[in-house]
Amino acid sequence: MTARIVLVEDEVILRLDVKSLLEDAGYDVVGEAGNGEKAIELAYKLKPDLIIMDIKMPKLNGLKASQIITASQNIPILMLTAYSQREFIAKAKQKNIVGYLVKPVSEANLIPAVEVALSQASYVRECESKIVALNGKLQSRKVVERAKGILMKEKSWDEDRAYQKMRTISMNNQISLEKVAKTIIKKYESQKQVN
Ligand SMILES: [Mg+2]
Structure with a gap:
């Protein structure tokens, strides 16, 4: 382009x-x-x-x-x-x-400077979108960790069991682990409000 x-x-x-x-x-x-x-x-x-x-x-x-x-x-x-x-x-x-x-x-100094400026800018954009993606992953891991903690506490399960349970739900319903985690957190929080 x-x-x-x-x-x-x-x-x-x-x-x-x-x-x-x-x-x-x-x-x-x-x-x-x-x-x-x-x-x-x-x-x-x-x-x-x-x-x-x-x-x-x-x-x-x-x-x-x-x-x-x-x-x-x-x-x-x-x-x-x-x-x-x-x-x-x-x-x-x-x-x-x-x-x-x-x-x-001159042509000799202008064109290389423009090339460098454009490629540097696209490199920066690439880095920025990687950071956004990494932040997203980190957020999703935090959510999964939190849901796992809730299951461990509420059901007295160990970490592995809580995690396997979430994975099973995720696979059986073909939804992401993050979505499963969010559902668990939401359910837990609404129960907390009732009690
Ligand atoms: Mg001037």
Whole structure:
């Protein structure tokens, strides 16, 4: 799938240059802006795969704009900077800024930086979804442990027996162990309320 890029640069000639370099490399430049405010608007509206953004711009500078975008959206941002801004940049570490490209921009430095930014962003997304899956597994294990504890206490069963019972219910009814556990917990809690 072609990566969708929003390009933010106040120098029009430079913006056109960068745009044609990107398009020649096969990227889709879906939006362009010349200041930070417009960049925020486009980020919301277009939800691109990557934003390439100049730092020094009128109205709202690139670092402030990227801060605002990052606060509510997870879009990787590649900053364009002048050589003289290097120190400034070191202080302005932000989670979604995936790279800095020092001007002048050429095909030789732009395209590899975009490639790295995009692959890094997809790696981060992959990690995030793994974390979500792991959290889910952990939650489900906690629920199963809790239900097992209830059975052990209520029926005076040992751990193995409680677990085997839950597995049997799960297999016989073709429902997940987690669902069995939740049913046991729910039943136990409603009984507790009655008593
Ligand atoms: Mg500028």
